Amino acid sequence: MRIELxxxxxxRAVDVEPRTTLLDCLRDNLGLTGAHxxxxxxVCGACTVLLDGTAxxxxxxxxxxxxxIPITTIEGLAPGPGELSPLQDAFCETHGxxxxxxxxxxxxxxxxxxxxxxxxxxxxIVEAIxxxxxxxxxxxxIVEAIxLAAERMRGANRPAGQS
Amino acid sequence: xxxxxxxxxxxxxxxxxxxxxFVAGKGRFVADVxxxxxxxxxxxxxxHPAAWIKNIDKKAALAMPxxxxxxxxxxxxxxxxxxxxxxxxPNVPRRPLAVDVARFSGEWVAAVVADTRALAEDAAEAxxxxxxxxxxVLDAEKALEKDSPLVHAEHxxxxxxxxxxxxxxxxxxxxxxPRKLSLRVKWGRSSTVPIxxxxxxxxxDPWREMLDVWASIQMPRYPEQIAGALKIPASSVRLHHDxxxxxxxxxxxxxxxxxxxxxLTRRLGFPVRLIEDRLENMRxxxxxxxxxxxxxxxxxxxxxxxxxxKMRALENVGAYAGRSPFQLGKPIGSIVGPYKIxxxxxRAIAVLxxxxxxxxxxxxxxxxxxxxxxxxxxxxxxxLKLDPLEVRRRNxxxxxxxxxxxxxxxxxxxxxxxxxxxxVFAGHGYDDLKKERDRLRKDGMLAGIGIAACLEPxxxxxxxxxxxxxxxxxxxxxxxxxxxxxxxxxxxxxMHTTSSGQGHETLVATVIGEVLQIDPDTIRVTRPDSxxxxxxxxxxxxxxxxxxxxxxFHAANKLKDKLIKIAAHDLGIPAERAVYKDGAVFDxxxxxxxxxxxxxxxxxxxxxxxxxxxxxxxLAVSHIMPVPTGGTLPTxxxxxxxxPCFSFEFHLMLVKIDPDLGVPEIVRYRxxxxxxxxxxxxxxxxxxxxxxxxxxxxxxxxEFAYNDEGQLIAQTFMDYLLPSSHEVPPVEIVDHETPSPHxxxxxxxxxxxxxxxxxxAIANAVNDALRPLGISVNTLPLKASRLGDMxxxxxxxx
Numbered sequence: 001m002r003i004e005l006x007x008x009x010x011x012r013a014v015d016v017e018p019r020t021t022l023l024d025c026l027r028d029n030l031g032l033t034g035a036h037x038x039x040x041x042x043v044c045g046a047c048t049v050l051l052d053g054t055a056x057x058x059x060x061x062x063x064x065x066x067x068x069i070p071i072t073t074i075e076g077l078a079p080g081p082g083e084l085s086p087l088q089d090a091f092c093e094t095h096g097x098x099x100x101x102x103x104x105x106x107x108x109x110x111x112x113x114x115x116x117x118x119x120x121x122x123x124x125i126v127e128a129i130x131x132x133x134x135x136x137x138x139x140x141x142i143v144e145a146i147x148l149a150a151e152r153m154r155g156a157n158r159p160a161g162q163s
Numbered sequence: 164x165x166x167x168x169x170x171x172x173x174x175x176x177x178x179x180x181x182x183x184x185f186v187a188g189k190g191r192f193v194a195d196v197x198x199x200x201x202x203x204x205x206x207x208x209x210x211h212p213a214a215w216i217k218n219i220d221k222k223a224a225l226a227m228p229x230x231x232x233x234x235x236x237x238x239x240x241x242x243x244x245x246x247x248x249x250x251x252x253p254n255v256p257r258r259p260l261a262v263d264v265a266r267f268s269g270e271w272v273a274a275v276v277a278d279t280r281a282l283a284e285d286a287a288e289a290x291x292x293x294x295x296x297x298x299x300v301l302d303a304e305k306a307l308e309k310d311s312p313l314v315h316a317e318h319x320x321x322x323x324x325x326x327x328x329x330x331x332x333x334x335x336x337x338x339x340x341p342r343k344l345s346l347r348v349k350w351g352r353s354s355t356v357p358i359x360x361x362x363x364x365x366x367x368d369p370w371r372e373m374l375d376v377w378a379s380i381q382m383p384r385y386p387e388q389i390a391g392a393l394k395i396p397a398s399s400v401r402l403h404h405d406x407x408x409x410x411x412x413x414x415x416x417x418x419x420x421x422x423x424x425x426x427l428t429r430r431l432g433f434p435v436r437l438i439e440d441r442l443e444n445m446r447x448x449x450x451x452x453x454x455x456x457x458x459x460x461x462x463x464x465x466x467x468x469x470x471x472x473k474m475r476a477l478e479n480v481g482a483y484a485g486r487s488p489f490q491l492g493k494p495i496g497s498i499v500g501p502y503k504i505x506x507x508x509x510r511a512i513a514v515l516x517x518x519x520x521x522x523x524x525x526x527x528x529x530x531x532x533x534x535x536x537x538x539x540x541x542x543x544x545x546x547l548k549l550d551p552l553e554v555r556r557r558n559x560x561x562x563x564x565x566x567x568x569x570x571x572x573x574x575x576x577x578x579x580x581x582x583x584x585x586x587v588f589a590g591h592g593y594d595d596l597k598k599e600r601d602r603l604r605k606d607g608m609l610a611g612i613g614i615a616a617c618l619e620p621x622x623x624x625x626x627x628x629x630x631x632x633x634x635x636x637x638x639x640x641x642x643x644x645x646x647x648x649x650x651x652x653x654x655x656x657x658m659h660t661t662s663s664g665q666g667h668e669t670l671v672a673t674v675i676g677e678v679l680q681i682d683p684d685t686i687r688v689t690r691p692d693s694x695x696x697x698x699x700x701x702x703x704x705x706x707x708x709x710x711x712x713x714x715x716f717h718a719a720n721k722l723k724d725k726l727i728k729i730a731a732h733d734l735g736i737p738a739e740r741a742v743y744k745d746g747a748v749f750d751x752x753x754x755x756x757x758x759x760x761x762x763x764x765x766x767x768x769x770x771x772x773x774x775x776x777x778x779x780x781x782l783a784v785s786h787i788m789p790v791p792t793g794g795t796l797p798t799x800x801x802x803x804x805x806x807p808c809f810s811f812e813f814h815l816m817l818v819k820i821d822p823d824l825g826v827p828e829i830v831r832y833r834x835x836x837x838x839x840x841x842x843x844x845x846x847x848x849x850x851x852x853x854x855x856x857x858x859x860x861x862x863x864x865x866e867f868a869y870n871d872e873g874q875l876i877a878q879t880f881m882d883y884l885l886p887s888s889h890e891v892p893p894v895e896i897v898d899h900e901t902p903s904p905h906x907x908x909x910x911x912x913x914x915x916x917x918x919x920x921x922x923x924a925i926a927n928a929v930n931d932a933l934r935p936l937g938i939s940v941n942t943l944p945l946k947a948s949r950l951g952d953m954x955x956x957x958x959x960x961x
Contacts, residue, residue: 019281033195034188036409038358039441043880046358074188088186092178095845098664098853100185101359101409107186126888133880135358135410136664137849138856138917139888 003067007032008076016063023047025063026073034074034104038133045132048105049073055112055131074104077111086156087111087149096145098136106132110146118154122147173677173842173908179666180684181407190407193362193379194438201364202231204424204437205283207273207290208447209265212517212873213299213312216263219273220291229278230286232431236260236272239426243392246418248484250324251632254317255515257483259419264297266314266482267517268874269446274423276435299517299873303456303479306514314482314515323480324488324513324631328495328801330570331506336471340462344546348538349942350531350922352454352479353865355524355857356885357663359409360444361417365424366434374425377403381411381663382418383625383640383701386693392422393429400425404690408663412857412918413523413703414450415663416486445878451867452524453490454479457535467547467554472499473508474535480513480521487521488513490528492627493704496573496805497529497618500536501580502558507570511631517873525857526915527704529620530922537615537923538941541930551927552593555616556581566904572802573620574792575809576903576911578837580616583813583899587835596831600817603830604935609820609954613928616813617920619838620806621912622905623704624790627805630797638796639789642710643697644671644718648782650768652761654679655687656718658711659696665914666846667707671715673842674907678719680745681760698787705912708842709808709903710788716907718786725784729766730758732775791905808903808911810838812851814924820932822958825951827863827929829892834920837899839911847913848896854917856891862922864890866944933957 004013007030014029023040026032026049038046040059047059050072077085084092087107097103106129113120113128120128125146126139134142184190209216221233236258245256261272273290277283298312305311306321314321337343363378376389380402390397408415420437427435439448460473480487491511498507524530540558544551560567562579569575596612603610628635645657656671668688676683700706723743730748731741734756742751749757758766766773767782774780790807797803813835820827834851841847864884868877877883902909922943929950930939936957940950 017281027194032188033192036192036359037194037438037440038360039880041441041879041881044358044885074186078187084183084186091186092182095179095182095849097182097185098666098849099357099359099410100181100190100407100664101192101357103185103190104188130887130889133358133885133887134853135356135412135857135885136853138852138854138891138894140852140891140893141845141849143888 001064003064005066005071006068007071008073018062018064020063021059022061022063022066023058026058032073032075036101036105045109046102046105048108048132050108050112053112053115055109072108074108077107086153087114090149090152091145094141094145094148096137096142102132102134106134106142113146114150114153118150120150170677171680172673172683174840174844176844177673179669179843179846180672181666181668191405192359192407192409193364193377196364196377196406198364198366198434201434201436202276202278203280203283204427204435205275205280205287206271206443206447207275207287207292209261209270209272209294210268211265211294211296212268213297214265214294215297216261216265216272216292217295218293223291224275224286224289227286227289229282230275232276232427233290234260234274234427236262239423243422243426244394246392246422247388249628249632249635250484250488251634252318252323252484255315255323255484259423267519269519270482271447274427276427276431301516301518301869301873303477303514303516306516314517321515322512323484323515324491324511326631327508327510328571329508330802333471333473333506333508336506337462340470341465342463342546343460344542345458345460346538346542347941348457348459348535350453350455350534351943352451352867353861353944354450354452354867355412355414356883357410357412357414360439360441361415361420361448361450362436362438363417363420363424364434364436365421365428367428372399374400375403376400376421376425377406378417378421379406379408379415380417380661381408381413381415381702383703385418388418389421389425393425398694402693404659404661404692404696406661408661411663412525413527414452416522419449441880442878445883446519446875449485449520449522451481451519451521453487453521453528453531455531459535459539461539461543463543465547467543467549467557469502469504469543469558471506472504475510476512478513479516479518481516481518483520485520486523489627489631490523492631493527493805494529494532495571495627495630495803497620497809498571499569500533501560501578501616501618501811503560505570518869519867519875523703525918529915530861530919533615533617533919534923534926534943537617538926541927551614555614559616572798573805576807576905577901578809578811579899579901580811583811583835583837586897586899587813587815587833596817603819609822609932611818611928611931613816613818613924613931614814615920615923615927617923619705619810619812619912619915619919621705621810622709622790622807623700623706624793624806626797626803630801630803636796639793640700641698641787641789642700642714643785643787644711644714645697645783645785646675646718646722648764650765652764654685655689656715657689657691659691659699660701662702665702665707666843667702667711669843669846670708670712674712674715675719678716679723697785704806705914708910708912709906710790712842712910713907714786714788717788718784721784721786722782725782726763728775728778729763733758733766733773807905808839810911810913810916812836812916812920814920816924816928818925818928818932820950822954824947825954826947827945827950832892832894833897834894834917835897835899836916837901838913838916839901839903839906840909842908842910850913851896851916852894854915855894855921856886858918858921859891859925860886861943862925863944
């Protein structure tokens with residue numbers, strides 16, 4: 001089937017089988033390999049992308065279902081080549097990862113959280129990422145990264161001269 | 164970070180360079196490797212725990228669109244050698260695909276190659292296999308019985324290994340001790356379960372006679388094992404080390420995957436890839452970890468001093484010998500933990516069953532052994548009505564007793580256990596924690612304090628292999644680093660293995676920057692493929708800070724020495740007068756008389772007329788490092804110097820259990836951690852916290868459970884429960900630093916920390932909580948369902 005996906009602000013036409021998952025389509029048809037397969041049954045969250053700003057598991061939906069819905073993948077978060085978003089930079093600052101496999105999905109989930117809630121509590125962060133499994137970190141440095149990014153992003157929005 | 168550091172970059176709170184690519188989704192994992200014309204493999208697995216494979220009908224599958232080939236075990240076995248197991252058990256061959264008999268549910272029986280993974284899966288379903296189910300055995304103790312079904316009939320028994328070691332005067336010490344007790348502790352079958360499954364891409368070029376392999380691998384001697392099985396020269400296998408590995412923690416040993424795909428690409432003439440799906444990974448990926456039953460007898464006196472211990476460890480290795488039997492060997496190097504136990508009898512038994520094959524898991528058997536030791540210490544305290552902390556303190560090796568040689572022959576390098584424990588309690592007294600526990604108890608909760616004092620042997624030598632199988636003569640395990648500086652002064656260093664999140668590129672750059680007094684961020688670190696590499700034992704045995712860090716240190720010093728020689732010659736001064744500082748060299752008597760880094764690089768690269776006569780031109784140095792304290796084989800009576808360095812961790816926690824629910828909840832967790840000098844504190848902290856989370860999983864949630872029919876019933880993430888952010892409590896880490904005398908900066912290993920002690924501390928806390936009910940539990944995982952039932956039964960009795 002021919003469908004048109006809007007990914008990271010760009011319209012991309014692709015031919016897929018009806019059974020092709022959004023995850024496989026992003027990776028195999030569009031070369032967006034930042035979304036990862038972990039369990040392919042909707043538990044680990046490594047395949048998370050944003051659909052119209054909401055974090056969803058791309059392994060649990062078909063590519064055809066995403067036709068026409070704006071999709072954001074990790075490749076769409078960096079402001080430019082070699083530049084990091086405040087959230088990505090915060091993950092580097094706290095070392096909120098190790099092997100990096102769950103990281104893109106974790107960052108997208110956090111991105112969705114901060115878009116909704118610029119000042120999350122620790123509990124709210126823990127709740128938001130509880131659908132994304134990380135086997136390396138024990139989550140502490142991830143929670144710290146999200147907290148740090150929130151703090152920095154709030155600071156950035158304040159008028160100059162205020163702390 | 165603890166004490167102020169006298170280093171410039173080492174121990175500084177610096178970023179981890181690998182992180183930049185991961186946050187951008189630009190890691191390059193094996194599934195991202197895109198080689199033109201690659202075909203995909205799906206596996207057909209055996210649905211029975213044991214079965215005779217009577218017939219494999221491939222016709223329907225081969226007729227399906229996009230299907231290229233169906234491979235069975237006979238064809239593969241004829242063309243390849245069995246996989247290396249390291250044991251001297253020739254009648255227990257291990258092969259990628261079952262031949263005639265399948266021995267566990269999920270074992271690979273055939274492989275389909277098709278244009279896409281989806282088509283390969285479709286075709287796998289169309290392969291019609293006739294099985295004749297055979298008797299099977301799942302339980303290790305039953306597998307030892309005379310009338311048990313045999314997993315490998317030709318072997319004549321289910322016992323792969325049964326070896327008893329006696330170190331010291333065990334019987335005498337038992338006879339002389341006024342008190343004895345015994346306990347049985349079981350570590351349930353769990354594993355590391357990375358979020359990325361195992362994957363491999365193999366591509367054979369018949370014109371160059373080269374097998375290129377990209378794999379999600381963490382395994383020593385991988386290329387040579389692939390070559391051996393495929394019967395091609397090892398120089399015809401090129402493993403690409405620049406593949407990011409999405410978590411491993413020991414387990415990613417995909418040798419059967421590589422032999423299978425290596426054979427297929429040679430047979431078919433196009434690249435082939437096998438990326439396990441979760442089910443293939445959990446059932447047949449040979450990725451299970453220890454399932455170990457301990458029977459411990461301990462002899463002690465009335466003050467709680469432990470004199471002797473007899474430990475019998477029975478490991479249920481599953482259907483084939485992976486690394487599992489050797490995981491009974493490594494704990495010999497710290498068989499008494501941090502305690503002064505004079506004599507030990509250790510019986511290690513590895514038994515075959517019809518379960519999935521095991522590979523290496525974080526700690527290589529040390530986690531289960533620590534659980535047994537720490538449960539033992541608590542039971543000694545409990546028997547004597549003494550405080551468990553006090554009993555430990557009475558038995559701990561004292562700071563002034565290092566280096567300390569344990570009965571099994573290994574010398575512990577350094578430690579200050581008492582100082583770590585004192586620090587853990589500084590500001591938050593033990594009494595306060597007890598009061599908090601007692602308050603919870605008063606409120607109707609079950610509550611308990613858990614303590615575990617554990618060692619992390621580090622530096623990864625392979626001496627345990629020779630202990631388990633005397634035919635093995637490996638006495639070291641190297642790592643290496645090469646540094647080159649080009650004519651412009653740009654520095655490139657190499658490492659020679661894959662990494663799975665340990666930040667090794669950061670390690671290499673930090674160490675070289677420290678030695679050369681140059682910003683590590685300016686140092687490029689690359690990973691040549693295996694044919695261009697120097698020796699590396701790979702990141703096993705908590706060794707890379709020690710070994711790769713050590714190799715980088717020595718290589719950088721060689722480079723520095725060469726720079727000094729070149730500068731002294733060019734400045735016309737004796738080398739003794741030349742001083743190296745921040746990349747430049749000057750005359751200490753005339754500091755303005757100097758050569759900059761760039762000038763020296765240019766001389767070495769382009770101006771041989773300015774080089775000291777006889778000195779090799781160019782700035783390229785390398786260092787190959789053996790394991791410190793290694794180099795000897797075990798003695799005939801089974802004593803060995805195992806790993807060089809011993810990190811210490813002291814876990815302290817408070818657990819509460821709502822008696823109506825049976826769910827243990829960790830309400831306080833403090834860890835004292837001493838891994839010597841921390842080269843990168845962010846990395847050490849991450850590994851430690853991640854290890855604790857992994858340990859919480861093993862202690863409370865994770866189990867590859869089987870039903871009575873021999874089927875694995877935890878084969879998805881809905882049944883095999885990895886801790887989420889909700890299950891991992893905040894952990895306070897208290898660092899202490901006792902440098903190792905055997906390493907270049909005093910560093911020790913930290914890759915296994917947390918995991919090695921968390922399960923023991925949790926088990927002790929839960930037992931402390933259950934003690935008022937008069938019950939105890941020594942089987943991991945401590946699942947809420949099991950605990951809930953036990954608590955309800957105990958309350959009904961009252």
